[in-house]
Amino acid sequence: MKALLILGLLLLSATVRGKKFERCELARTLKRLGLGGFKGISLANWVCLIKWESNYNTRVTNYNRGDRSTDYGIFQINSRYWCDDGKTPRAVNGCGISCNVLLQDDITQAVKCAKRVVSDPQGIKAWVAWRNRCQNKNLSQYVRGCGV
Numbered sequence: 001m002k003a004l005l006i007l008g009l010l011l012l013s014a015t016v017r018g019k020k021f022e023r024c025e026l027a028r029t030l031k032r033l034g035l036g037g038f039k040g041i042s043l044a045n046w047v048c049l050i051k052w053e054s055n056y057n058t059r060v061t062n063y064n065r066g067d068r069s070t071d072y073g074i075f076q077i078n079s080r081y082w083c084d085d086g087k088t089p090r091a092v093n094g095c096g097i098s099c100n101v102l103l104q105d106d107i108t109q110a111v112k113c114a115k116r117v118v119s120d121p122q123g124i125k126a127w128v129a130w131r132n133r134c135q136n137k138n139l140s141q142y143v144r145g146c147g148v
Contacts, residue, residue, distance in 0.1 A: 018059025019105035021074075023047060024146035026056055031148045033111040039118050043148055044139035045130070046114075050074055051142065052129035058110075059103050073102030075114045076127070082113055094120075 021029070027047050030036065036043040053076040054060040062071040069080035069088045079088040083099035095113035102110045118124050125131055 018057055018103065020058075021050075021056040023051075023056065023142065024148075026050060027143050027146040027148045029107065030111065033108060035111060035114070036148065038115055039123065041118060041124055042139070044142045045124060045134055047142035048134035048137075048139045049124065049127050049130040052133040053127060058105050058107060061103070070099065072099045073104075073110050074107055075102070075110055075117075076129070077102050077110065077113055077117065082117060 027043055030046050031043055035041070035046050050056055053071075054074045056074065058074045060071075060073065060076065062076060064070065064078075064080075067080055067089075069078050069091075070085055071078050072083060072085070077083060077095070077099075079085040079091055079099050081092050082095045083097050083102060084091055084093045085099035095116050097109060097113060102113065104110070117126050120126065125135075
């Protein structure tokens with residue numbers, strides 16, 4: 001019985017962890033999904049942004065006490081403006097999707113939503129981590145050796 005409980009807990013934790021991309025795997029995936037050069041934003045900027053928002057993990061969430069919103073997934077897309085989690089007050093849902101979609105290991109929908117976010121006037125500056133960690137920095141290390 002104890003062994004089954006431990007196995008169950010291990011399976012649950014594996015499910016919650018989601019997919020954690022390797023840096024180059026992510027760069028290639030983002031390129032394939034059309035983010036390289038989208039709105040003039042280099043692939044290195046996207047990989048840097050994701051490194052500092054979610055550490056390349058698809059299942060990360062972060063609750064924001066101030067406005068009671070939550071950031072979801074590999075891009076940490078916010079429920080106040082971009083997705084519907086059914087609990088954020090006065091949510092807009094600019095991407096027209098459920099926030100749960102942003103937690104999938106297949107990041108196709110997350111990329112589509114990120115494209116929508118950067119198409120907004122604020123652009124990539126919508127992400128605080130990008131402003132603090134990537135803006136005006138040499139980002140070549142984020143795609144070095146990836147063949148992209």
